[in-house]
Amino acid sequence: MKQSKRSIQPISCEEALSRVFDFIDDHLRGKARIELEHHLETCRHCFDRVEFERLLKSRLRKLNVNVHSQKVRKRVETLLDQF
Amino acid sequence: MNILSRKEKEELRQVLMPLVDDLHRVALSFCHDENAAEELVAATVGKACESYRSLKDRSRIKPWLLRILSNMFISQQRTKARHPHVEYDEIENDKQNQFSLFEQISQPFLLWWGNPEREIMNKFLDEDIQKAIESLPAEFRIAVVLSDVEGMRYQEIANILQIPLGTVRSRLARGRSLLQKKLWHHAQDLGIILRKAHRHETIQTQHSTH
Numbered sequence: 091m092k093q094s095k096r097s098i099q100p101i102s103c104e105e106a107l108s109r110v111f112d113f114i115d116d117h118l119r120g121k122a123r124i125e126l127e128h129h130l131e132t133c134r135h136c137f138d139r140v141e142f143e144r145l146l147k148s149r150l151r152k153l154n155v156n157v158h159s160q161k162v163r164k165r166v167e168t169l170l171d172q173f
Numbered sequence: 174m175n176i177l178s179r180k181e182k183e184e185l186r187q188v189l190m191p192l193v194d195d196l197h198r199v200a201l202s203f204c205h206d207e208n209a210a211e212e213l214v215a216a217t218v219g220k221a222c223e224s225y226r227s228l229k230d231r232s233r234i235k236p237w238l239l240r241i242l243s244n245m246f247i248s249q250q251r252t253k254a255r256h257p258h259v260e261y262d263e264i265e266n267d268k269q270n271q272f273s274l275f276e277q278i279s280q281p282f283l284l285w286w287g288n289p290e291r292e293i294m295n296k297f298l299d300e301d302i303q304k305a306i307e308s309l310p311a312e313f314r315i316a317v318v319l320s321d322v323e324g325m326r327y328q329e330i331a332n333i334l335q336i337p338l339g340t341v342r343s344r345l346a347r348g349r350s351l352l353q354k355k356l357w358h359h360a361q362d363l364g365i366i367l368r369k370a371h372r373h374e375t376i377q378t379q380h381s382t383h
C-alpha cells in the first residue's frame with residue numbers, strides 16, 4: 091500500500107479544483123480520482139471546497155419534491171382525448 | 174395527418190400517464206410556478222401527440238418527453254424575452270465558468286475556529302436557492318435542474334437534450350458559476366456577507382488587532 095501511495099503523482103491546487111465537479115458528480119475515475127483523493131487528504135483548502143460544493147449540491151437536490159396533481163393529470167387526459 | 178389511431182392513442186396514454194408526475198415535477202423545477210408548469214406539461218403533451226409517430230424507439234419515451242419539455246421551456250423563455258437568446262460559447266474551462274462562491278467567502282485565517290462557508294450556506298433559504306436557479310438563462314437552468322435537482326448523470330442529460338457530453342459539462346459549469354454568483358450577490362443584499370470593500374476593511378481591522 092505504502093509503495094502505491096508513494097507512486098501517486100502530486101497535483102497542484104489548480105489541477106485539483108479543475109476536477110472538483112467531476113468528483114462530486116461521481117464522474118472521476120481511475121488515476122485522476124486517486125490523485126485528487128490524495129490531494130484532498132493533504133490540502134485543507136481544496137477539501138473544504140469539495141465539502142462546500144457537495145453541500146450546495148445537496149441543497150439543490152432537496153428542492154426536488156414529489157408532486158401528484160389530479161388537476162394536471164385530468165388536463166393531460168383531456169388533451170389525449172382531443173387527439 | 175396528426176390524428177392518432179385509436180390504438181396509438183391508447184398506447185401513448187399507457188406510457189404517458191405514469192410519467193405525468195415526473196414531467197410536472199421537472200416543469201415545476203424549471204419555472205417554479207404552478208400555472209406555468211401546468212401549461213408547460215400541457216404543451217409538452219400536445220407536442221408529444223403530434224409527433225408520437227416520429228418516435229422510433231418507444232422504450233425511450235421518457236427522455237423523449239423530457240426533451241420536448243426542455244425545448245418547450247426554452248422557446249417559452251425566448252418568447253417571453255425575459256431571457257432573450259444569449260450568445261454563449263460552449264468552450265470548456267471558460268473563465269466565466271469559474272466563479273466560486275466558496276473562494277469569495279472562505280477566510281483562510283479564520284479556519285481554525287469555525288466553518289464560515291457552512292454557516293453562510295445555512296443562512297440561505299430554499300427560496301433563495303430557487304430564486305437563484307430561476308435567474309439562470311434557460312439552457313443553463315435546464316442543465317442545473319436535471320443534474321442537481323433531479324440527480325441525473327451527464328450521460329442521461331446528454332441523451333435527453335441530444336447534446337455531446339462535453340456540452341453537458343460546460344453548460345453545467347456555466348450554470349453553477351452563474352448560480353453561485355447570484356447567491357453571492359443575494360447574500361450581500363441580505364447582509365449575510367459584508368460587501369467586498371467593507372469586508373476587506375473588517376479583515377484589516379481584525380488583522381491589526383491580533
Ligand SMILES: [Zn+2]
Pocket residue numbers: 102103104106129133134135136137
Ligand atoms: Zn489544494
